[in-house]
Amino acid sequence: MAVTASPERDIVVPPMQRAFREALYAGAIALGLFVLFIGLRTDQNISNELILVQRWGLLALVVILTAVGRFLYVAYAQPFLASLKVADVATGLLPESMATRFFRIPYLFAAIIIAVALLALAGSLDGLLGPDLAGYARFLRALAIIYAVASVMFYFRSFIHDHFSALGVSALALYPVVVVLTLALYSGSVAGGFQGSLKWVDNFGIQILIYVMLAWGLNIVIGLAGLLDLGYVAFYAVGAYAYALLGTHFGLSFWILLPAAGCMAAFWGVMLGFPVLRLRGDYLAIVTLAFGEIIRLVLINWREVTNGSAGVSGIPKVSFFGLISFNVSDPNYIAKVLNIATSSAYYKIFLYYLILGLCLLTAFVTIRLRRLPVGRAWEALREDEIACRSLGINTTTTKLTAFATGAMFGGFAGSFFAARQGFVSPESFVFLESAIVLAIVVLGGMGSLPGIAVAALVMIGGTEALRELDFLKRIFGPDFTPELYRMLLFGMAMVIVMLWKPRGFVGSREPTAFLKKRKAVSGSFTKEGHG
Amino acid sequence: MNGQASAGDLILQVEHLSMKFGGLVAIGDLSFQAKRGEITALIGPNGAGKTTVFNCITGFYKPTEGMITLSRGDGSTYLLERLPNHEIPARAKVARTFQNIRLFSGMTLLENLLVAQHNKLMKASGYTLLGLFGFPSYRQASAESIDLARHWLEKADLVDRADDPAGDLPYGAQRRLEIARAMCTGPELLCLDEPAAGLNPKESASLNQLLMDIKDNTGTSILLIEHDMSVVMQISDHVVVLEYGRKISDGNPQSVRTDPRVIAAYLGVDDEEVETVLTEVGDEDVIEQLDTGPDSEHGPGSSSSFLAGPVTDTIGHSEGERVTVSKGASKAAQVDARKPAVKPKPAAKKSTSPAKPAAKSSTAKPRGGRK
Numbered sequence: 001m002a003v004t005a006s007p008e009r010d011i012v013v014p015p016m017q018r019a020f021r022e023a024l025y026a027g028a029i030a031l032g033l034f035v036l037f038i039g040l041r042t043d044q045n046i047s048n049e050l051i052l053v054q055r056w057g058l059l060a061l062v063v064i065l066t067a068v069g070r071f072l073y074v075a076y077a078q079p080f081l082a083s084l085k086v087a088d089v090a091t092g093l094l095p096e097s098m099a100t101r102f103f104r105i106p107y108l109f110a111a112i113i114i115a116v117a118l119l120a121l122a123g124s125l126d127g128l129l130g131p132d133l134a135g136y137a138r139f140l141r142a143l144a145i146i147y148a149v150a151s152v153m154f155y156f157r158s159f160i161h162d163h164f165s166a167l168g169v170s171a172l173a174l175y176p177v178v179v180v181l182t183l184a185l186y187s188g189s190v191a192g193g194f195q196g197s198l199k200w201v202d203n204f205g206i207q208i209l210i211y212v213m214l215a216w217g218l219n220i221v222i223g224l225a226g227l228l229d230l231g232y233v234a235f236y237a238v239g240a241y242a243y244a245l246l247g248t249h250f251g252l253s254f255w256i257l258l259p260a261a262g263c264m265a266a267f268w269g270v271m272l273g274f275p276v277l278r279l280r281g282d283y284l285a286i287v288t289l290a291f292g293e294i295i296r297l298v299l300i301n302w303r304e305v306t307n308g309s310a311g312v313s314g315i316p317k318v319s320f321f322g323l324i325s326f327n328v329s330d331p332n333y334i335a336k337v338l339n340i341a342t343s344s345a346y347y348k349i350f351l352y353y354l355i356l357g358l359c360l361l362t363a364f365v366t367i368r369l370r371r372l373p374v375g376r377a378w379e380a381l382r383e384d385e386i387a388c389r390s391l392g393i394n395t396t397t398t399k400l401t402a403f404a405t406g407a408m409f410g411g412f413a414g415s416f417f418a419a420r421q422g423f424v425s426p427e428s429f430v431f432l433e434s435a436i437v438l439a440i441v442v443l444g445g446m447g448s449l450p451g452i453a454v455a456a457l458v459m460i461g462g463t464e465a466l467r468e469l470d471f472l473k474r475i476f477g478p479d480f481t482p483e484l485y486r487m488l489l490f491g492m493a494m495v496i497v498m499l500w501k502p503r504g505f506v507g508s509r510e511p512t513a514f515l516k517k518r519k520a521v522s523g524s525f526t527k528e529g530h531g
Numbered sequence: 532m533n534g535q536a537s538a539g540d541l542i543l544q545v546e547h548l549s550m551k552f553g554g555l556v557a558i559g560d561l562s563f564q565a566k567r568g569e570i571t572a573l574i575g576p577n578g579a580g581k582t583t584v585f586n587c588i589t590g591f592y593k594p595t596e597g598m599i600t601l602s603r604g605d606g607s608t609y610l611l612e613r614l615p616n617h618e619i620p621a622r623a624k625v626a627r628t629f630q631n632i633r634l635f636s637g638m639t640l641l642e643n644l645l646v647a648q649h650n651k652l653m654k655a656s657g658y659t660l661l662g663l664f665g666f667p668s669y670r671q672a673s674a675e676s677i678d679l680a681r682h683w684l685e686k687a688d689l690v691d692r693a694d695d696p697a698g699d700l701p702y703g704a705q706r707r708l709e710i711a712r713a714m715c716t717g718p719e720l721l722c723l724d725e726p727a728a729g730l731n732p733k734e735s736a737s738l739n740q741l742l743m744d745i746k747d748n749t750g751t752s753i754l755l756i757e758h759d760m761s762v763v764m765q766i767s768d769h770v771v772v773l774e775y776g777r778k779i780s781d782g783n784p785q786s787v788r789t790d791p792r793v794i795a796a797y798l799g800v801d802d803e804e805v806e807t808v809l810t811e812v813g814d815e816d817v818i819e820q821l822d823t824g825p826d827s828e829h830g831p832g833s834s835s836s837f838l839a840g841p842v843t844d845t846i847g848h849s850e851g852e853r854v855t856v857s858k859g860a861s862k863a864a865q866v867d868a869r870k871p872a873v874k875p876k877p878a879a880k881k882s883t884s885p886a887k888p889a890a891k892s893s894t895a896k897p898r899g900g901r902k
């Protein structure tokens with residue numbers, strides 16, 4: 001669209017007229033695109049016949065919205081964005097950026113007041129406003145809180161940037177404590193605090209950290225060594241089934257099976273690595289994709305061992321190194337040992353710290369490996385394989401170690417997943433999982449641990465948060481299920497991020513050694529690897 | 532071939548090396564030697580097969596025939612054509628650079644030089660295990676490797692840019708960095724593929740200095756491909772000339788410079804000019820023959836030249852591709868063919884006549900090889 005706008009600049013068409021014309025074009029394009037998608041819909045009637053439902057009203061709405069959107073963009077947003085780049089003649093300063101206009105101290109105070117007021121009234125909202133308005137009020141409250149947090153982050157952005165890792169790790173370590181305390185204050189009892197924390201610690205905390213770990217593991221293969229692996233979920237599955245089967249049949253403890261599952265996944269990583277070593281790029285991607293599917297099909301069809309698609313259930317819980325157990329019936333159950341009230345939240349909080357520990361282990365090993373010759377060889381392999389060979393690097397073993405190390409962390413994450421769910425089935429290991437993990441790695445910026453962690457937070461946290469938008473039902477009617485639009489929003493968010501930052505959130509690369517000064521390497525010099 | 536110099540002096544012996552790609556003979560029966568501590572230059576027109584020789588020596592191609600022997604300073608010898616690719620730098624201590632620069636462009640200069648010390652550091656880090664737990668032995672090795680990298684950065688005049696990405700360097704500096712990186716592997720033989728290509732005269736002079744410095748101070752022998760004759764004549768001790776995969780001359784720079792075959796082949800003169808060149812060089816045979824104008828285009832016939840060896844010039848097989856390397860295309864062959872023209876043919880044609888299609892079409896204009 002920018003192409004149509006530029007040649008007209010010299011002719012100087014009045015902006016309104018141009019906006020009007022472009023709005024007409026946009027409307028026409030939308031009409032052409034959507035007439036068959038939205039205007040007509042095939043459906044079944046009561047006697048199971050196929051009928052065409054006509055939805056001209058909806059089509060008209062979509063077309064009008066598109067046209068109006070385009071009009072507003074060309075008439076107001078474009079001149080505004082252009083004016084942001086023009087310095088003031090008198091002062092020579094650039095105008096305020098979008099961000100500083102958006103985050104202002106008065107707005108911040110307003111947001112805090114709204115949030116606090118609505119939080120204070122939380123119990124009586126339904127009575128005061130009625131269920132409909134109360135839903136909106138809660139949404140407003142959520143927005144106010146998000147705005148306040150975002151403003152604080154904006155004002156301290158340079159501090160956050162400088163101390164990102166330390167801040168991130170402390171925030172993650174404190175997260176369950178903060179959640180429990182807040183909810184305890186809120187509900188007025190400690191038990192209520194623990195009970196309410198289940199959702200926050202399990203659905204958000206643990207879920208996101210599992211993906212962080214998977215993505216950090218895959219980052220070794222893709223981000224460092226540049227080998228495009230689309231079947232990463234296979235190693236996750238190997239780890240999960242290793243723990244599930246050995247744990248249920250032989251009663252072995254999680255602490256023995258965790259390394260065992262990692263080794264097994266690493267073994268399969270090498271098994272996959274051997275045949276695909278000679279492949280590069282697209283071919284490698286296809287073979288690894290097939291490998292992922294093969295593992296899943298074996299899990300489905302090898303019924304005697306894996307119990308087929310019914311899955312393995314009754315997987316033993318993790319214990320605190322055998323000292324404290326989380327089974328209510330055991331004599332050393334945590335509540336009995338510590339003399340506190342029984343609650344299922346303890347186990348979740350324990351699992352949260354367990355996966356946090358595993359994530360930190362992954363990060364530690366990755367950071368260490370990058371500074372060792374093997375990690376440098378991985379990155380060199382991504383940059384230029386032929387040059388690597390001319391320097392005497394055995395590219396075969398280097399690729400295999402990358403596959404094995406990545407797979408090992410996938411295996412760790414898998415056995416944790418099995419322990420957390422208590423149940424595994426092949427359904428958890430479909431291609432979509434590989435795709436999501438890959439998307440996180442790409443979105444975060446290949447090779448960058450903080451970037452990937454933020455990407456996991458945004459992607460997994462975001463899709464989980466979409467489950468919470470129940471009030472949307474009030475707008476779009478009870479048939480509307482926000483979860484169904486998760487993937488749509490997910491895709492749109494990815495497209496936007498990739499347009500805005502083509503190399504992911506963190507596009508630059510940290511050098512592993514320096515002579516005088518550590519300077520980040522711009523993403524435009526690094527290569528993605530060709531397999 | 533082997534008897535000329537005592538084996539201790541030689542670092543590299545190439546014997547009867549041939550490399551065929553399908554029907555194309557990129558190298559045909561090439562033999563030459565490189566002495567330890569010398570700079571040996573490999574020259575020839577575009578597409579002569581120089582890079583292919585390097586690729587055979589460094590294991591990127593497995594030669595179709597022939598033997599490449601490398602003798603290290605400690606007396607051990609390696610048959611390079613049998614070693615796997617990555618073991619040639621690691622065990623036989625042969626390092627190389629590439630015609631189209633291959634740096635790790637997203638890594639800093641220092642990192643590039645550290646990657647070159649991979650094998651040494653790998654051992655010091657106990658194949659990663661000791662390094663992972665931060666053992667002091669690895670830390671010491673790591674510090675030493677940084678010192679070595681700094682040493683070569685200083686030699687290559689790049690130490691100010693040590694922490695910049697390699698892809699950010701100007702072209703000439705990238706060439707020097709590639710040489711520094713190769714030197715960080717601690718090679719005994721350094722193979723440089725057109726190191727002066729694309730350099731301005733100043734950069735070219737400093738490159739000469741760097742190479743002389745390497746030769747004098749490290750004892751590394753250098754095998755050099757170069758088009759820039761000023762570089763070759765200035766620094767090389769021994770020159771081997773290739774044309775169409777055959778050796779046409781071999782000797783010290785002076786003798787090669789005046790070899791008529793080399794002049795004809797390397798300078799890429801047109802057919803008409805071959806005689807002129809030879810006249811200039813003062814080849815009496817040719818001057819004699821100029822009047823008779825022998826027909827020499829259709830193969831060397833009874834020529835005594837080694838060029839008329841058994842390797843057929845037209846090889847047609849594999850994948851239905853038929854590549855013809857015409858004898859007439861070889862300038863050196865023409866020179867050879869002219870010399871023994873004892874029995875002049877009656878219906879002599881000038882070489883400009885249309886009876887010589889292949890020769891004209893592929894005169895020594897650049898034959899775009901794989902670049």
Ligand SMILES: Nc1ncnc2c1ncn2[C@@H]1O[C@H](COP(=O)(O)OP(=O)(O)OP(=O)(O)O)[C@@H](O)[C@H]1O
Pocket residue numbers: 552555557575576577578579580581582583584630898899900901
């Ligand atoms: N991998 C290959 N497959 C097929 N043909 C090849 C291959 N490598 C080289 N050749 C051919 O071998 C011949 C010699 O090429 P080579 O690159 O060795 O020439 P060169 O002497 O290095 O030339 P230049 O001075 O242009 O670098 C060329 O005709 C080239 O096309």
Ligand SMILES: [Mg+2]
Pocket residue numbers: 581582583630900
């Ligand atoms: Mg070449």
